[in-house]
Amino acid sequence: MSSITEYRSGGMGWRWAGRIFLVFLLGFTIMPMAWMLITSLKTGFAAMQYPPQWWPTEPTLDNYWRLLDPSGSVGQDFLRYFWNSMWVSVVTTVLAVAVAVPAAYAFSRFRFPGRTFLFFAVLLRNMFPAVVFLVPLFILMRVLGLVNTHGSLILTYLTFGLPLAIWLLKGFYDNIPIQLEQAARIDGATRFQAFFLIVMPLSTPGIIATSIYSFIGAWNEYIYAYTFLTRHDQMTLPVGIQRFFSENATDWPGLMAATFLMSIPVVVLFLVLQRYFVRALTEGAVKH
């Protein structure tokens, strides 16, 4: 009996230690975001106080109004950057999924010469740092007349988003029993119908997870957007918010408000799709 009590009390100790550790981790994750939000509610002067104002003495939403007011120059630019980012990210995601779904299915189900080589070859692009391709891709885009267009970004994002999407989705297809498709074929379905009606619905969590990865990758990407776009009317948010940095000063509250607004679509995406995302992450944990 006593040993059970000791065991339990020992377990309680670990449990509490675990909880404290989780709280610490939570604080570690939340603090930067909380500080971002708090700073966005300050005036420029208050943001530069030292020691810092943990909560602004004179909180203001002016920084948000400035960004969201379409009649002001800051608002016009910010909303344009926001729209540009959304457009590029959504198109990239749709195209990535549209290409990755059949490609991953082919790698999963078909046996053809060079399959293994090709499967690893698609990852080749992701084995080099992005900066290596910067100037060659810029010159290529220039030749194609795509500099200062969103097409340059979408094409580029696809080159490193697609391999990841194909790899992720192949894992899902591998875990869907082939017998389900065979049963459908016996019942008279074509291969496409078996894929579309049986495999696709079962791989929805995987497709959603892939979409989220693609979207976030495109939404946050900086270096290519920074290089390929110089026109303000084409800029995406990560590049556009550089305007809060000047030669001699930084508009921290404006920058934090812009960053907070920039994080909203990703947060909303996660909140709406999180159950699929979690399923997707755990799907491969059990071998069928």
Place this chain on the structure above:
Amino acid sequence: MTDFDRHAGVGRPVARQVFRFTVAVGLAASLMSGTVFAQSVDLSQWSPEYVKSIAGSTTYDTAKDCGAVVPNDYAGRVSYWYTGPFEADPEISHRQDAAFWEAFKVAYPNIQTDVQSITYNELLDKFRTALLGNAAPMVVRLQILGGVEFAAKGYLNPLKPEDVGYSSADFWPGALKSVTYEGVGYGIPTNNETMALIWNAKIFADAGLDPESPPATWDDLVIYSKTIHDKLGIAGYGLVAKQNAGNTPFRFMPQLWAYGGGALDEAAPTPGYKEVWINNEGSKAALQAAVDMYVRDKSVPVSALTNTQAENQGPFIAGELAMVIAHPSEYARMNDLASKATGADKEKADAVVANMRYGLMPTGPDGKRAVVFGGSNIHMVKSDFVEGGQVDEQAVKALICMWTSPEWSVKLNWASSNPGHLGGFRTEWMKERLEQTRFLDITTSMLPNGIPFPVIPEAPEIMNIIIPDMLQNALTETMTVDQAVEDAAMKVQAIIDGSGGI
């Protein structure tokens, strides 16, 4: 009476210092200008009083003047990249920028403009990439030494003031030097500025120092910094030593030059940029002073190793840092922040502004005063590298003529700099600036002490990488002062020999 005069009660020691300094300036100006003397202003008389006396003495009709260079009815197209005002810049900068484009449209209604304002930190990289892809703009305005790299690589067209209707004598000789590569001019100065020492008078008073007198020498600055730290427990001097950051050499080189040092021989009357001075006694003394403050006295921010001036602004405003080296725009920025502060913050912000003082940069042991000659230049890109493959030279000249005119070289640099065209000092707008902007005459009067960084393509690497690395090596005690300067000298020598570089 200018705003500065109104504050004369608090600025008498500074005024005396300025007076003494004026005498030295005459000599310095004559040395700097060599055989070329400006026609627009008399550099030999340069002093705060002279600057004030000539302001408002001449009027200009910019559209008409530039119309004589490029007819106002000329039809064409020009593309232009520059660093315009962004969110953190004072409101006045935004207004003047908008006013310029409005005025250009009126002066040249048939010239189409394709203008991109790119942030200071992004412009050079973007321009480099665009040149590689033949997608550069026809005209670009770069920081003072930015153009040398591109001139050396053959990207820029020769361009001198005479090409747009001005005389070379209308610009600071040092500024023209910064756009001259192998004897050929590749640009026209748009604005020039020098920094000054800014201090918080209240902190000085609290530490028992004369609140109205800045440290006269760099050695004094080390003592002031220690006194402030020891008495008040706050940082005395805002040392900046971040690696790969332009802010570092802009603040450390004046100290190095004042002690008689240099990276190369840029501080010599006729620099050849072949001799390495980074390991001479002056350079060692300057580095030792920095080490004394950081390591021995601990009187500068611990974060100096990763600080730029932007990181110093917060503590300075909060009264946790007594002295910084900063641009003339610092006061305008503080005023701007104070005007937007509300409630209790407003009171504090107004107090910060009231306690701000500007002074001349400290001198070295021999009385030598130096400061980085800063600013920007405007350049014309060769047709081979621009989008469309053709530069519209007339449209380019029209834009450059307007941008570098006396009128617009004042207005476009209202809060942050000084007119590149010396005629700008004669305009009514300069008079207005002097009346509006407190301490402007002090920073302006430092111009003759300005020393340009070495005008060689390798200068950014030397200044932004080797100098900060040397500081870091000494401040972190990875190397002794002697070792750090020798290490830097070896790297600088390798670069100018063509056998080094990153």
